[in-house]
Amino acid sequence: MRRFLTILLLAATLASGGCSLSRERIRKADAVVTLTVDRQDACPSSDATRCAVPSPLIDAAIEANGASTAERPVHVATLLEDGESAMAARISLIRAATKTIDVQTYIWEQDDAGKLVLDELVHAARRGVEVRILADQLFSFRDPGLLARLARASDHMQIRLYNPTFQSARTPPLEFAAGILCCFYKFNQRMHNKLIVVDDLIGITGGRNYEDRYFDWDGAFDYVDRDVMVGGPAARAMGASFDQFWNHKRSVPLTHLRDVNRELMADTDDPRHWDPPTYEHPERVNQMIADATDAGWIATRLQRATLRLNRVEYLSDLPGKTDEPKRREVRALTRHIIGLLRNAKSEIVLQTPYLVMSKPAQKVFSGLRKRPDPPRVVVSTNSLASTDAFAVYALSYKHRKRYLTDYGFEIYEMKPHPANGDPDALEGRTVSIDTPPVAVAHQGSGGGRSRRSDRAAQAAAGTPSESSGFLGMGSRAGRGPRNRPAPLLTAGVRFGLHAKSIVVDDTFAMVGTHNFDPRSDHYNTESGVIVYDKRFADRLRDSILQDTQPENAWVIAPRQKTIPVLSSVNEFIGDVSERLPFFDLWPFRYATSYEIKPGCIPMRWTDPKFFECYEPVGDFPEVDVSLKLIYTRMITAFGSSAAGIL
Numbered sequence: 001m002r003r004f005l006t007i008l009l010l011a012a013t014l015a016s017g018g019c020s021l022s023r024e025r026i027r028k029a030d031a032v033v034t035l036t037v038d039r040q041d042a043c044p045s046s047d048a049t050r051c052a053v054p055s056p057l058i059d060a061a062i063e064a065n066g067a068s069t070a071e072r073p074v075h076v077a078t079l080l081e082d083g084e085s086a087m088a089a090r091i092s093l094i095r096a097a098t099k100t101i102d103v104q105t106y107i108w109e110q111d112d113a114g115k116l117v118l119d120e121l122v123h124a125a126r127r128g129v130e131v132r133i134l135a136d137q138l139f140s141f142r143d144p145g146l147l148a149r150l151a152r153a154s155d156h157m158q159i160r161l162y163n164p165t166f167q168s169a170r171t172p173p174l175e176f177a178a179g180i181l182c183c184f185y186k187f188n189q190r191m192h193n194k195l196i197v198v199d200d201l202i203g204i205t206g207g208r209n210y211e212d213r214y215f216d217w218d219g220a221f222d223y224v225d226r227d228v229m230v231g232g233p234a235a236r237a238m239g240a241s242f243d244q245f246w247n248h249k250r251s252v253p254l255t256h257l258r259d260v261n262r263e264l265m266a267d268t269d270d271p272r273h274w275d276p277p278t279y280e281h282p283e284r285v286n287q288m289i290a291d292a293t294d295a296g297w298i299a300t301r302l303q304r305a306t307l308r309l310n311r312v313e314y315l316s317d318l319p320g321k322t323d324e325p326k327r328r329e330v331r332a333l334t335r336h337i338i339g340l341l342r343n344a345k346s347e348i349v350l351q352t353p354y355l356v357m358s359k360p361a362q363k364v365f366s367g368l369r370k371r372p373d374p375p376r377v378v379v380s381t382n383s384l385a386s387t388d389a390f391a392v393y394a395l396s397y398k399h400r401k402r403y404l405t406d407y408g409f410e411i412y413e414m415k416p417h418p419a420n421g422d423p424d425a426l427e428g429r430t431v432s433i434d435t436p437p438v439a440v441a442h443q444g445s446g447g448g449r450s451r452r453s454d455r456a457a458q459a460a461a462g463t464p465s466e467s468s469g470f471l472g473m474g475s476r477a478g479r480g481p482r483n484r485p486a487p488l489l490t491a492g493v494r495f496g497l498h499a500k501s502i503v504v505d506d507t508f509a510m511v512g513t514h515n516f517d518p519r520s521d522h523y524n525t526e527s528g529v530i531v532y533d534k535r536f537a538d539r540l541r542d543s544i545l546q547d548t549q550p551e552n553a554w555v556i557a558p559r560q561k562t563i564p565v566l567s568s569v570n571e572f573i574g575d576v577s578e579r580l581p582f583f584d585l586w587p588f589r590y591a592t593s594y595e596i597k598p599g600c601i602p603m604r605w606t607d608p609k610f611f612e613c614y615e616p617v618g619d620f621p622e623v624d625v626s627l628k629l630i631y632t633r634m635i636t637a638f639g640s641s642a643a644g645i646l
Helices: 002-015 021-038 056-067 083-096 110-128 146-153 174-184 184-188 236-246 258-265 280-293 295-301 327-341 359-369 391-397 400-406 452-456 469-478 518-522 533-546 564-578 627-635
Strands: 075-080 102-106 131-136 157-162 195-198 203-204 221-224 229-233 251-253 308-309 312-316 347-351 376-382 409-414 492-495 501-504 508-512 527-531 552-559 591-596 612-618
Touching: 021 258, 056 075, 056 083, 056 203, 056 229, 056 295, 075 083, 075 533, 083 110, 083 195, 083 203, 083 280, 083 295, 102 110, 102 236, 110 131, 110 157, 110 280, 131 236, 146 157, 146 258, 174 184, 195 236, 203 236, 203 508, 203 527, 221 533, 229 236, 229 527, 229 612, 236 312, 280 295, 308 533, 312 327, 327 359, 327 501, 327 508, 327 518, 327 527, 347 533, 359 400, 359 518, 376 492, 376 533, 391 400, 400 409, 400 552, 400 591, 409 492, 508 533, 552 612
Parallel strands: 102 131, 131 157, 221 492, 347 376, 376 409
Antiparallel strands: 075 229, 075 308, 102 195, 157 251, 195 203, 203 229, 312 527, 347 501, 409 552, 501 508, 508 527, 552 591, 591 612
16 A cells, blocks of 8 residues: 555656746746736726726725724624625625735636636726735636636736645646645645735625635525625735735745646747636626626615624634644634633524534533533534535534533524525526435435435536535545535525624624634634624624524434433443444434424424424435435544544
8 A cells, every 4th residue: 555655646746747847937937928918908097096986885995994093993894695795795896996906715616706706807907906816726727728818817917826736726636646645734724715805995705715606606506605894994904914825835826837837838929818708697797797886786785784883803824824733823713713702601603514613612612511601502504405515514413412412502404495595596596406416326225215316317517515625625626526415305406504603692703714613723724804893793693593593494402212211222322433433333313303393483402392392304304315325425424533634
């Protein structure tokens, strides 16, 4: 095995032509870009301000900055809860920019959403705005030819890729495996930050990447996600954070990437730069642009929801997080979140797509639970029917008893077709069952569920989830099926939770990229906005609690002990199995999913009348896969010792 791994690593290195380019090769590519870059000026005036499209969002940020003092800053903040508002806000800000636009992201796909934002940024650069794009390499672009064209799209636009594997834009499977073997910690540390900052006046951060499903534009699977837009002094902190990442050694210019460099050198006089993109749904794109440039629409959909407040903090981990893990400031956001949780008095409301607690979080929640009057902890997360990260869900499922009894969590798992799903995502979409299957073909029955192999064979290819570590990276590199959602018994567009937010004691709240899991703690760099304002906290709390309502989520609660002796034996064996470091073999779990009965009112699982008003609906409701297959997948889904990688 050691010999095989050595040969694999050597082969990948040789196939890629080494890890870095010579200075001469980089210099020549830089010269090609300088000579062939598009220098067209879309703004007749030398002042980019005159060609900017006025935006009330920018105006509000300017007013907040002007009203701020060092002792009393003033901010405007808006929760962006739906995809349409989130995209419109970005377009409005990009078109209103007069000086700079900085964009930082984890995923950038070349679908309608990705093309639209990229096209808007190119046009902004061509009217004189300095545009910088920093994207994580493993999950963005992946087309050296596209990046070579973008390198020459405008002399006012620069693009860098963060932490490229073997100094390339694209990572084939062999190089992917070699990256794991040769430099695990460096390879596994990804830039999970999502940020756009305009003129250092206003910025947006949160869970959304640049891909259709983050903006309710995917025809089969969309994310329930959340951003926050902040104007005022905190935007300068956003810009300073971007600069730290941009100037870090892991942020690599395009001409330094071997495959992009090769493309540039092969076509030194290539006239192609950036052409208007072809969209799959041009009518939808045109409507979005019309809304984003309509001051009345912006006022109704965005400004009406804007709050004027004072104390706002933008926090981010430092780049190169795994290089010096013991430095306190490296994990600034993680440390701050832990402090907020530890100081909770009455309530914590947490929303995360992946309920896998890191060790520091486990310690905090365990300590809170031991208090004489512990705070209530409400958790909104994904069900197996709504997630596209099967292996991560396996770990959450494995530790349900710990979450309920040791930490006192009230867990609500999102339904795949929640009643509060964004109407824009459902408009004109198919009602057929077209959700992709899990990777393994249906096998013999173990749970008695019906199987639709014809649908599975015809299912469209899915996109892996962003936070499934090796599973996500590997399948994304090869566009494989490993992280497709499980097939469902019910039809229609599926929704999966992707928002990462927390509210503590109704007084302060956080919206950001942190999943509150080991990966966010130790491997990925994360960022977020913390707002100390009760009105903002109340709005965010109401939004999360809406996702926990019976029409939108199932309740996780203990099974009723109907057979005293056997139930106790089952619970004992389950406890032992849960503590196994790798494989959790016992299929009969302590807890299961519950649905409210007609005529009842929602209540906590700790309420004495809970079982009178709720009925069990199985461990994996609405999932069209045999129990045998599900448990087989969970047993082989790495196990708890791999939580940090997942």
